[in-house]
Amino acid sequence: MTDLSGRRVLVPGGTGAVGEGVVRRYLAAGADVVVPTRTQQRADEFRHVLGDAATDRLHLVVHDYTTFAGAEDLAEQMVSRLGGIDDVVAPIGGWWAGKRLWEISSTDWQSAFTGLATAHMAVLRAVLPRLGARGAYTVIVGGSASWPVPGSGLVSMEQAAVLMMQRVVTAELGGEKRVFALVLGPVRTRTADSGDPEHVTAEQVGAVAVAASAASTVAGQEIPVGDRTEAEKALALLAG
Template sequence: MADLASKTALVTGGTSGIGLAVVRRFVEEGAHVVVTGRTAEKLQAVKSEFGDAVTIVQGDVSRIEDLDDVFAAVGERGSGLDVVFANAGGGEFAALEDITWEHFSSTFESNVGGTVFTVQKALPHLNQGAAIVLTSSNIDVKGSAAFSVYAASKAAVRSFARSWAAELVDRGIRVNSVAPGPIATPGLSGLAAEPEQAEALLGGLAAGVPMRRLGSPEEIADAVLYLSSPRSSYVTGAELYVDGGASQI
């Protein structure tokens, strides 16, 4: 029996990288997946790959009206939600002296606000025993030069997992976070100022991991599946580090 057979899941930011790998894994495990993304072309590619196994909704999680559209689509399906993977977000490098209000606000609106209101608006749709998984980062317990705003936003996400787990435990709803290390995704490469700098960036990040390599989106997807499935039925309020030991060794 597939772990998510006949379940309905929501994946925000599901058109590339970790989000897309999770969509693929959830579909393989029997779920119908509502997938959000900001780009129509990428969403259509998801629809082409997965067909009737997915419902696509274009939107930006930092916009309340877009989230309303997402949950209208969830409501139209009439099956509620068994899994929410609140994944959409991102960040950019900025040293302390270079942080602008726009940089700060855009990061927190997406990573923090988007997570808060995705989960809040999911509440009426969550079935008994549902699982919520938040995308944090191993940087939430580390210091990283020129990445402080992103790190702080992910520390907030980690805190939400604990508090919401406490709030929702009486409904049988589990809330956990997954904390990736450096993962080989387009988003990670995009942190480089120029394409020719990406190779050096990725190499440097891999060298800082005890396992001496970047992780793959599929490795994160396996961790998210675990936290989303009955296999983790006694796990809530936790953070699962999937970072090659970078935060632990």
Template sequence: MKDLTALVLGGTGDVGEGIVRSFLKHGATVIVPSRSQVKGDALRDYVGDIETGTLKTVDGLFDTPAEAEALRDRIAALSSRIDLIVAALGGWSQGFAITDLGFDQWERILRNNLTTHFLAMKTFVPLLASGSGTYVHINGQSAEGPHPGAGPVAAMSAAQRSLTLTLAEELRPSGLKVHELLMPPINTRRRISHHHDRPEWPSAEDIGDYVATLIDRNDDVVTHWIEPKKI
């Protein structure tokens, strides 16, 4: 990944920050959109010990098409070439059966865990280097089966997977690659601080290392199931 430019969507989040650390260690230039300068500054502090790579943060939202397009233009002004996009977006929500979930809660989960991914694909994929760029979608294994108490989030994961697989087929003639990573639970800093981590789970930085390996070997496989102890 040395000398590549990567755009990490969700790079200030629990999983995204580890991916950013990994990419910097591999010598990449990493662009991270942030909803606020505070989040961008916190990320800079977190990776401040890394002496390789270059981190560029840019403030901006992409909750709506107009916001996404404005952010796209700011990113394009930072770099004329994007080699890799990683989407580590959305969040987990549980505690309600489907029949007990409020409509407002459903709408929020739909917006945060699916609409955001649609806007990311539609708006930022055109920034990828022609014929050689790669889009990586970070997903959970919740996309694969029932999850009582977390049904809406699992449904969004399944829908994200469908979108990503379709994107892979639609982009295939262009030479652009797409990878769908299905993750087990990840030992994020937040999870570790709450003592909810497990030794067999990968860290967020491990996920970044895995993506770097895919890029370095020019992998053609679309779907990757990441099992505990397999990274």
């Protein structure tokens, strides 16, 4: 098991289905994990879901990080309380479906595209300058970032924007810091389990993120985690 004892990890979106697996793996690796959530009720529910995995190294913070100001305040609080930020994993997002692009409303646009893209940008902007040199910033996107999904175009557009964000910031950093993008296929979670053994689990996604944090000599890059075989290849790449 990878040992990340002493590492301070921020997981915005950590209370989601994929985020749960990420949080579990970082806690198992010994890291201090900060998970922001908008309500105390949601925080209490998530602690209950984690059960015994919710050690004293889990820091649930009631906070809205989805704006530039909110993300900046969260980053400042984390530095003040824990002394710094070593890693970030951002499984921010959700699914949206049901309309063709010319049928969407202003509300659809704001919630499924603008709001999520802004949240990703806000966190990156606030945290990257504060990120420790040994750590990694990892965004998690779905395969819809690379292929169109009819009726879910806003998801594809938003995920493509986040993937391009990773590409641009990697080019701008020039190797100074490591930014990864994990590109997922179907994921088996606590709330949606296909039962297909070739589909990765949320904890396997978390294992790849942990490996990226630990692999200090591996440059930031896009890593496909579309199925179990790709997850195993990703772990081998990061271990090497």
